[in-house]
Amino acid sequence: MRIHxxxxxxxxxxxxxxxxxxxxxCPNGVSEWNxxxxxxxATTIFVPDNYTTIQAAIDAANDSxxxxxxxxxxxxxxVVNKSISILGLDFPTISTYSPLGGFGFPxxxxxxxxxxISGFILQHEGTRPLKEFDQGIELASxxxxxxxxxxxxxxxxxxxxxxxxxxxxxTIEHNYGLGIGCPGSENLLANNTISRNDGGVIMGxxxxxxxxxxxxxxxxxxxxxxxxxxxxxxxMTNNAFNFEFDGAIGGPEMYFQDIDTSNTVNxxxxxxxxxxxxxxxxxxxxxVALINCTNIDVANADLQRxxxxxxxxxxxxxxxxxxxLSHNNFGLFIYESANNTIHHxxxxxxxxxxxxxxx
Numbered sequence: 465m466r467i468h469x470x471x472x473x474x475x476x477x478x479x480x481x482x483x484x485x486x487x488x489x490c491p492n493g494v495s496e497w498n499x500x501x502x503x504x505x506a507t508t509i510f511v512p513d514n515y516t517t518i519q520a521a522i523d524a525a526n527d528s529x530x531x532x533x534x535x536x537x538x539x540x541x542x543v544v545n546k547s548i549s550i551l552g553l554d555f556p557t558i559s560t561y562s563p564l565g566g567f568g569f570p571x572x573x574x575x576x577x578x579x580x581i582s583g584f585i586l587q588h589e590g591t592r593p594l595k596e597f598d599q600g601i602e603l604a605s606x607x608x609x610x611x612x613x614x615x616x617x618x619x620x621x622x623x624x625x626x627x628x629x630x631x632x633x634x635t636i637e638h639n640y641g642l643g644i645g646c647p648g649s650e651n652l653l654a655n656n657t658i659s660r661n662d663g664g665v666i667m668g669x670x671x672x673x674x675x676x677x678x679x680x681x682x683x684x685x686x687x688x689x690x691x692x693x694x695x696x697x698x699x700m701t702n703n704a705f706n707f708e709f710d711g712a713i714g715g716p717e718m719y720f721q722d723i724d725t726s727n728t729v730n731x732x733x734x735x736x737x738x739x740x741x742x743x744x745x746x747x748x749x750x751x752v753a754l755i756n757c758t759n760i761d762v763a764n765a766d767l768q769r770x771x772x773x774x775x776x777x778x779x780x781x782x783x784x785x786x787x788x789l790s791h792n793n794f795g796l797f798i799y800e801s802a803n804n805t806i807h808h809x810x811x812x813x814x815x816x817x818x819x820x821x822x823x
Contacts (some may be wrong), residue, residue: 552583617773
């Protein structure tokens, strides 16, 4: 009897394992069931298989669920108010129209924390003029991931007012206003291509920008409007003004940024010196800022198409010699600095040749 029961129990285990092992799986690793496939408490919902619109799928979902959207055009404005993942298969397009009245609305509004949006084309379409809130994505939450999307033809690509969010591997192009506006903090922007917008990126405090390509924007490429940002391996090329930072707007602490020479302007390294003494800036500089420095020499540099060709702040006894400062907003900007010398340098076609505050 014991042997018989043991054999039945083993047969039950074998049958259970076989059922679990034979769940149909498609090449991208998701279930091919027509109905939602439940694994524990999380559910995978397919659009349009289970619901014909993305918003209907969101409304039916619970936290931790995944919505898989098949290729196609989805004309809708979606609001994500649950902690879910929405993943596109073969780049479906979510497109919405700007309303006739009011201030517009985003293609995607993210109101919940812990949301992932990946693999979509996000845009506004039609002939109506775009309005202020016609963003591709409005993100006001925390710990969200915006990964591998194409975001285009909006007033603004992404409005990022949340914190601890990851914006990575996106192409953000042909937006009427900014590619990314980020008044939020502690966010990561990495490996994005931001091109042919009116402006590239505007950053608030304490964000990290890593390995981004920012090109051919009609205004600034990267613009820092607050303190304590980290920039690494960003490439700014052929923007009207590639890099902007103006500490005079927000006070002395605004000048303290973490920017190293891995960042380039038109292929040339940025030299953002802080607390340096008795140094020479290399002649291959694409941008120069001297913050709280003493006795720094800048010579034979060709500094073009930034907000400032050279920026001096809290610095003394520095020398700028035989430099070409052209096509910048300010050729030279001086803030609370003294006893600096500029000679034999060219100031050509800058909006303002020299700016001076408290110096």
